[in-house]
Amino acid sequence: MGKRWQIRKVNEAYLQRLVDNLGLPPVFARILLNRGITTPESGRDFLSPSLKSLEGLERLPGMAQALALFGRALREDWRILVFGDYDVDGLTASAILVRFLREFSKNIEVYIPSRFVEGYGLTEKAALQVLVRKPHLVVTVDCGIRDRDGARVLRKHGVRLVILDHHLPEPSSLPEADAIVSTFDLGTQKPLSLLSGAGLALVFVRALAAFLGFPRDPLEGFLDLACLGTVADVVPLLSENRAIAMYGLDLMNRCPSVAVQALLEAAGLEGRGVDAEAVSFFLAPRINAAGRIEHPKVALELLLCDDYGKALEYAQCLNRLNTKRQRDEDRILEEIFQDETKLECLEDEVIVLSGENWNIGVLGIVASRLSERFMRPVFVCGVHGDIAVGSGRSVEGLSLLEILESCAPLFLRYGGHEMAAGLKIPRENIPHFRKEANRRFGERVRSLRLSRGLVVDAVVGLADIDGRFLELWEKLKPFGEKNPSPLFATLNVMLVERWAWGKGGNHLRFLIRQGKEWQEAVVFGGKERAGELFESSLVDLAFEVDVNALRSPYLKVQDWRIKK
Ligand SMILES: [Mn+2]
Numbered sequence: 001m002g003k004r005w006q007i008r009k010v011n012e013a014y015l016q017r018l019v020d021n022l023g024l025p026p027v028f029a030r031i032l033l034n035r036g037i038t039t040p041e042s043g044r045d046f047l048s049p050s051l052k053s054l055e056g057l058e059r060l061p062g063m064a065q066a067l068a069l070f071g072r073a074l075r076e077d078w079r080i081l082v083f084g085d086y087d088v089d090g091l092t093a094s095a096i097l098v099r100f101l102r103e104f105s106k107n108i109e110v111y112i113p114s115r116f117v118e119g120y121g122l123t124e125k126a127a128l129q130v131l132v133r134k135p136h137l138v139v140t141v142d143c144g145i146r147d148r149d150g151a152r153v154l155r156k157h158g159v160r161l162v163i164l165d166h167h168l169p170e171p172s173s174l175p176e177a178d179a180i181v182s183t184f185d186l187g188t189q190k191p192l193s194l195l196s197g198a199g200l201a202l203v204f205v206r207a208l209a210a211f212l213g214f215p216r217d218p219l220e221g222f223l224d225l226a227c228l229g230t231v232a233d234v235v236p237l238l239s240e241n242r243a244i245a246m247y248g249l250d251l252m253n254r255c256p257s258v259a260v261q262a263l264l265e266a267a268g269l270e271g272r273g274v275d276a277e278a279v280s281f282f283l284a285p286r287i288n289a290a291g292r293i294e295h296p297k298v299a300l301e302l303l304l305c306d307d308y309g310k311a312l313e314y315a316q317c318l319n320r321l322n323t324k325r326q327r328d329e330d331r332i333l334e335e336i337f338q339d340e341t342k343l344e345c346l347e348d349e350v351i352v353l354s355g356e357n358w359n360i361g362v363l364g365i366v367a368s369r370l371s372e373r374f375m376r377p378v379f380v381c382g383v384h385g386d387i388a389v390g391s392g393r394s395v396e397g398l399s400l401l402e403i404l405e406s407c408a409p410l411f412l413r414y415g416g417h418e419m420a421a422g423l424k425i426p427r428e429n430i431p432h433f434r435k436e437a438n439r440r441f442g443e444r445v446r447s448l449r450l451s452r453g454l455v456v457d458a459v460v461g462l463a464d465i466d467g468r469f470l471e472l473w474e475k476l477k478p479f480g481e482k483n484p485s486p487l488f489a490t491l492n493v494m495l496v497e498r499w500a501w502g503k504g505g506n507h508l509r510f511l512i513r514q515g516k517e518w519q520e521a522v523v524f525g526g527k528e529r530a531g532e533l534f535e536s537s538l539v540d541l542a543f544e545v546d547v548n549a550l551r552s553p554y555l556k557v558q559d560w561r562i563k564k
Contacts, residue, residue, distance in 0.1 A: 004453030004454065005453060005454050005456055005489060005540075005542060005559070005561070006453040006454065006455050006456065007456050007458070007459060007489070008030075008034050008455055008456065008457060010030050010033040010034065011033070011038075014033055014038050015029050015030060015033060017039075017040065018032060018033070018038075018040060018043055021040035021043075022040055022043050022044065022047070024043075024472070025464075025468075025469075025472070026458075027457075027458045027460055027464065027469075027488075028472050028476075029043075030457060030458045031457050031458065031476065031486045032046060034457050034486075035238070035482070035483055036238075045239075046238075046242070047475050047476075048475075049242045049243040049246050049247075050243060051219065051243050051247060053239050053240045053242075053243045054202075054203060054206070054219075054240050054243065054244075057193055057195070057203045057240065058203060058206065058207035058210070060181055060182065060183060060192060060193065060200075060203070061180070061181065061182050061184075061185065061186055061192070062163075062179045062180045062181040062182060062186075063179075063181050063204070063207060065178065065179035066139075066162045066164070066178075066179035066181050066204070067207060067208060067211045069137065069160060069162060069178050069179060070137075070139075070162070070208055070211075071211060071212065073136065073137045073160075074101075074104045074105055074212070077105060077107055078107065078135075078136035078137050078160075079107045079109065079133075079134060079135045079136050079137070080101060080105065080107060080108050080109070080135060080136070080137045080138075080139065081108075081109045081110070081111055081130060081133055081135035081137070081138045081139070082094050082097045082098050082101070082108065082109070082110040082111070082139055082141060083110075083111050083112075083113075083122055083126070083130065083138055083139065083140045083141070083143070083144070084110065084111070084112045084140075084141050084142060084143070084300075085112065085113075085120065085121070085141070085142045085143045085197070086112055086113065086114065086115050086120075086288075086290075086291030086296035087142075087232070087233070087288055087291065088228055088229055088232035088233065088284045088287045088288055089142050089196050089197040089198050089229040089230075089232055089233035090112070090141065090142035090143065090197055090229075091112065091229075091287060091291075091296060091299050091300050091303055092197075092198040092201075092225040092226065092228045092229035092232075092287075092303060093141040093142045093164075093196075093197040093198040093200070093201040093229055094110050094112065094141055094142075094201075094300060094303075095225055095300065095303035095304055096198060096201040096202055096205060096222045096225050096226065097139065097141055097164075097201050097204070097205060098110050098304060099221075099222070099304065100205040100208070100209070100218055100222070103214075104212070109133055109135065110300065110304075111126070111129070111130055111133070112291075112295075112296045112297060112300055113126045113129075114291070114295050114296070115291050115292070115296075115360070115361055116360070116361070120143065120422075121140075121143040121144065121146070121147045121150070122140050122143060122144050122147035122150030122151060122154075122175075123147065123149065123150050124149045124150055124153055126150060127149075127150035127151075127153035127154050128153060130154065130159075131153070131154070131157055131159070135159055136159065136160060137159070137160040137161075137162065138154055138159055138160070138161050138162070139161075139162040139163075139164060140161075140162070140163050140164060140165060141164045141165070141197055141200070141201050142164075142165065142166065142167075142196075142197025142198070142200075142201075142229075143165060143167070143197075144163040144164070144165045144175065144177075145163055145165035145167050145168075145169045145174070145175070145180065145182060146167065146169070146170060146173075146175070146415070147175055148173060148174075148175040148176070150175075151163075151175035151176050151177055152175075152176065155176055155177075160178050161175075161176075161177040161178055162177065162178055162179045162180075162181070163175065163177045163179070163180045163181065163182075164181045164197075164200055164201060164204055165180075165181075165182060165197065165200070166182075166183045166193075166195055166196060166197050166199070166200050166235075168184060168189060168417075169182055169184055169186055169189065171186060171187055171188070171189060174186065181200065181204065183195050183200060193240060194235050194236050194238065194239060194240065194241050195230075195235065195240060195241065196226075196229045196230045196233040196235045196241070197229060197233065198225060198226045198228065198229025198230060198233070199226050199229065199230050199235070199240065199241060199244055201226070201229075202219070202222050202223070202225075202226040202244070205218050205222065206218060206219055220251070223244065223247050223248040223251045224248050224251045224252045224256070224257055224260060225248075225257075225303065226244050226248055227244055227245050227247075227248020227249055227251075227252065227279070228248070228260075228279060228283060228284065228287070230244050230245050230248070231245055231276050231279040231280060231284070231478075231480055232279065232280065232283075232284035232287070232288070234480070234481040235481060236481050236482035236483070237276070237478060237479070237480040237481055237482060237483045238482055238483060242478070242483070245276060245478045245480065246477075246478055249274055249275060249276065249279075249478060252274045253273055253274055256274070258305060258306060258307070258308045258311040259302045259303050259305060259311055259315075260274065260283065261308070261311075262302065262308065262311035262312045262314065262315035263282070263283050263286055263287075263302070263315045263318070264282070264283075265312060265315065266286075266312065266315035266316045266318070266319045267282050267286065267315075267319060269282060275477070275478060276477070276478035276479060276480045277479070280480070285322055285325070286299075286315070286318040286319060286321075286322045287299045287302075287303075287318065288325075289318055289321040289322035289324070289325045290317075290318055290321055291361065292321075292325050292328075292359070292361030292362055293321045293324050293325055293328070293359070293361055294321060298314050298317050298318060298321070299314075299318060301314050302314035302315060302318065325361070325362055325365075328358075328359040328361070328362045329362045329365055329366055329369075332355065332358050332359075332362065332363075332366050332380070333366060333369070335355055335358075336353060336355070336370075342355070345434065346370075346374065348376075348434065348438050348442070349376055349438055349441070349442035349443075349445040349446050349449075350376065350377050350379075350403065350434075350437040350438050350441050350442060350445055351370060351371075351374065351376055351377065351378040351379065352378075352379045352381070352430065352433055352434035352437060353370075353378070353379070353380050353381065354380075354381035354382070354383050354388055354390070354427075354430050355381075355382065355383065356383050357382065357383070357384060358380070358381075358382035358383070359382065360382045360384075360389045360391075363380045363381070363382055363389070363390060363391035364380075364391040364393065364420065364422075366380045366391075367379065367380040367391050367392055367393040368393040368420075370393075371393040371394065371395060375395055375449050375452065376395060376445055376449065377392065377393070377394040377395055377398060377400060377403065377441075377445060378392065378393055379391070379392040379423070379433075379437075380392075381423075381425065381430060383427050383430075385427075386426060386427050386428075387412070387424065387425070387426060387427065388424070388425050388426075388427050388430060389422070389423070389424055390422065390423045390424075390425060391420075391421070391422050391423075392404075392416070392420065392421045392422070392423065393419065393420055394418060394419045394420075394421075395445070395448065395449070396448075396452075397448045398441065398444060398445060398448060399418040399419075400416060400417070400418060400419065400420070400421040401416065401417070401418060401421060402441075403437050403440075403441055404416075404421060404423060406436070406437075406440050406441075407432075407433055407436045407437060407440075410425060410429040410432055410433050410436070411423050411424060411425050411429075411433075412424040412425060412426065454487070454542055454558065454559050455487065456487050456488065456489045456542055457486040457487050457488060458486070458488055458489075459488070459489045459490065459491065460488050460489075460490055461490060461514060461515075461517070462490060462493070462512070462514040462515075462517035462518075462519050463514075463515070463516075463517045465519070465545060465553050469545075470545070470547065470551075470553055473486070473545055485544040485545075485546075486544065486545075487542060487543070487544060487558060488542070488543055488544070488545065489540060489541065489542045489543075490514065490540070490541050490543070490555075491540045492514065492538060492540065492563065493512045493513070493514050493521075493538070493539055493540070493541055494512060494513045494514070494537060494538055495510050495511075495512055495533065495536060495537055495538070495539060496510070496511045496512060496513050496518075497510065497511040498510045498511075498533070498534055500527065504527070505527060506525055506526075506527045507522060507523065507524050507525065507526055507527070508522070508523040508526035508527065508530050508533065508534075509521070509522050509523075510522075510523075510533070510557075512541075512555070519553070519554065519555060520554040520555070521541065521543065521554065521555040521556075521557050522554060522555070522556055522557065523557045524556065526557075530560075532562060533560060533562075536562045536563075536564060537564050538562075538563040538564035539560045539561060539562055539563055540560065540561040540563065541555060541557050541559075541560050542557070542558045542559040542560070543555040543556055543557045543558055544556040544558065
């Protein structure tokens with residue numbers, strides 16, 4: 001495929017220290033170093049994560065005030081309203097809080113805004129809807145830290161407000177609230193924890209349980225929900241998040257909640273073990289589908305449900321919505337690839353696309369598909385009347401906010417993170433945005449793209465992939481954000497046999513040999529891009545390791561260099 005391969009360089013002294021202290025083979029010491037783990041202590045924590053890493057988080061800013069207010073609210077039987085978000089993280093965060101609070105009170109309500117009506121967060125519009133329910137106390141989860149307008153509306157009507165949010169605060173303009181529980185230092189914006197919204201909700205209910213003298217630690221019961229939010233929100237799977245993901249997956253496999261079980265059954269995957277990949281590819285998209293297509297409440301109902309029959313109905317409904325979501329997505333992609341003016345946009349360095357009546361619920365997914373494929377920042381806008389709503393996804397090394405800020409006068413609104421952002425723009429400004437973004441950032445995107453090689457963790461021989469290797473490889477899981485499945489390279493491999501398999505012969509499978517070692521290698525989706533492998537006999541391979549149902553290893557090939 002011709003990408004540059006870069007073997008990551010590591011500090012030899014650190015490498016030796018990990019090898020000596022942890023008794024690790026150098027390949028695995030390298031992998032740890034590549035994930036920022038440099039000391040034997042942090043290496044030990046990484047290889048056997050402990051829920052102890054959650055300790056101390058109950059001292060996050062705002063926690064004490066929030067606990068005191070909740071103590072009073074429960075004592076005096078206030079009506080409490082949990083205000084969440086329509087994505088997996090926001091929904092699981094809401095479910096954790098609602099489930100826990102209902103142990104103490106019948107006066108617990110929950111409100112999830114619709115992407116299509118109120119939009120994300122505690123907007124003014126949403127706050128007015130909330131007021132109709134006459135709560136005494138509102139707690140936002142996974143949103144709220146930038147919602148000054150909504151907060152003002154609530155406070156003006158005498159409603160108490162607690163904000164539990166893991167998004168970046170703007171220190172100069174915090175919303176007015178009784179307590180703001182944040183994963184950042186509110187003065188300096190310094191991150192104090194990597195928690196997702198659901199992770200923060202988990203930490204909060206634990207602290208609340210202790211504060212109220214509740215006899216049980218609620219941790220165990222909520223780890224699965226927290227894990228769903230953590231993995232789906234693509235927060236780094238390191239330190240406390242690694243513990244949540246690992247123990248949450250363990251709980252899902254040991255005694256799955258009715259929600260998880262129903263989702264698996266509805267998807268035809270019952271009996272299948274759940275790993276981080278299964279969460280990202282099967283569970284999360286179904287939970288998200290509700291908010292992308294209709295209203296998120298079905299998904300919330302599922303997460304709050306304890307009756308398997310009902311849960312299965314909700315899950316089947318989510319399945320249908322997910323199919324619809326896929327169709328909407330495919331329709332937009334088809335439109336893009338069949339329209340000449342849109343194809344022209346795909347040649348830009350900063351890709352800006354728009355189309356009539358595209359479902360705004362799926363624009364983000366379409367943008368990320370295209371951004372992965374073209375290795376460029378992508379904005380996809382759905383035009384509805386005179387206004388377009390857009391979603392952007394970036395590539396490593398360029399912040400979307402930087403692009404958006406530089407074109408700020410063209411937008412009605414914009415916001416988000418480095419890698420994912422949203423915008424609202426008058427339709428007639430879209431061509432200007434396309435031009436400006438390319439004029440200012442085109443060159444930078446191009447050089448980023450051309451300099452990007454494939455970063456390989458370590459070079460190994462096929463003979464190295466033995467039982468001990470696989471044991472250690474298992475210990476690196478769960479793989480995900482900032483802890484990817486390690487990428488290995490192996491040199492001079494003979495391709496002995498080859499065949500196509502899967503739907504439409506889309507994947508390629510090889511029997512490979514290196515010296516006396518034989519192994520199986522697979523190129524997923526290789527039909528289009530890997531034809532040249534059918535003609536060659538000697539190659540270098542860049543690959544991830546995986547194991548099949550019989551626990552024997554195979555190579556998931558990511559890239560290759562043809563030798564002969
Ligand atoms: Mn979140």
